[in-house]
Amino acid sequence: MDFTIHQLVCFDAVIREGSFQAAAEKIGRSQPSVSAAVKNLEGQLGLSLLDRSGYRVLLTEAGRSFHDRMHVLLGELHELKTYASQLAMGDESELQVVIGDLCPLPETLGLLRRFFDGCPGTRLNLHFEAISGPWERLFDGEADLILHHIDKADPRFEFLDLFTVELLPVVTPGFLHFPISSSITTEHMRDYVQCVIRDSARHSPSRNYYLVEGARSWTVSDQTMKRELILQGMGWGHMPRYLIEQDLRDGRLINIAGKHLRGGQVEIVAARRRAEAHGPVASRLWTYIAEQAASFASTILL
Structure with missing residues (x-):
């Protein structure tokens, strides 16, 4: 029998909360059901994932390795659920886009206008921010997309190169x-x-x-x-x-x-949060910018 998502969620909660009781309270389950789910997961995998000998349960070496890989899967599952909900609702009613202080406004606004002309049902909310402002709005959940410079080594960003x-x-x-x-x-x-x-x-x-x-x-x-x-x-x-x-x-x-x-x-990019699900219009905008990046850069006097 294959392991279930419920078993993975229970195992993850135990690791994050430090005990079976705290994990059960966190995910709204009984302590025996969480304990049984993790025990069944270990049996199906043929691995000892937890060291239960101390006051707090700890990961075994195998458990730590499995949890690291499992964490990626649960993150992708969350994105998939969010995206499915957005698909069920249809196109987003509005998008939040932030233009940074180093973007040339005529060319940048022209790029956005050509896309949103084809999305009459989605309202574009534009914000103009400087220095750290675009990053802050993005990570505060107040922007779907920013056009600005970023730290490309920051794993929270997904980005498209635009121009320098x-x-x-x-x-x-x-x-x-x-x-x-x-x-x-x-x-x-x-x-x-x-x-x-x-x-x-x-x-x-x-x-x-x-x-x-x-x-x-x-x-x-x-x-x-x-x-x-x-x-x-x-x-x-x-x-x-x-x-x-x-x-x-x-x-x-x-x-x-x-x-x-x-x-x-300074390298200007289009950036969004990597670990966030993006709705249909936001996804089409991302694809559009990727397709237009080269011609967009050629219109700017660099």
Whole structure:
């Protein structure tokens, strides 16, 4: 006889709660039924999964190995149940999408518009967030999808590569009181106001990139406002090349990156939670973005 999902759930609950009684209370079963389920599982597998000799039940070596593999199965089962429920309900009535501060708005909104034109029954709720804000909304369950940069080593993310943004430190002509060269250091810039993007995260630790320690800084909510402040000679800062390319060509802004004061590159992706089930419209959106990624990147001046 094959083991059952009920037996796996009981075994998992015992491990997580530390005892048969606590496991029974957690999953709403009697203690004898949980104990019998785990005992039957061991008999069917021909393995001793638990060491019952102490005050708390402990995993045997075989039990630990089996539980590690079983945990993946239970996670996939949860996703399947959630997805089946979403299928039964039909297309989602709304989706939450977060656009990060480094995404070019005209191209990004055009990409989303072309998809949602074909989904008249689903309302798109757009949020615009900066720095840590997109990640926070995703992990708080307030976003189905984010378009932003991520830590690709974080196993919680599933992602699609979109494009790379080049960030350049720029000033207006005459802003600096010394000659521009490739030898400018952060110490040279400490006496000048630096324009930075305000982290929109509400409860996560605030982050800042390229911030010169000890320098005065003015914070803004988006890249467009930041560009305007820099063009007005109110400060300097790192800007995405696609947003200032024409300013650089026309001489309104000057790239001051060099050996010490460096620019950078940021990989923008579409990301969602790996361990979350996604409904029909969200799944179609994911597939659509994957299919459009190459042509989408080609429309952006990088």
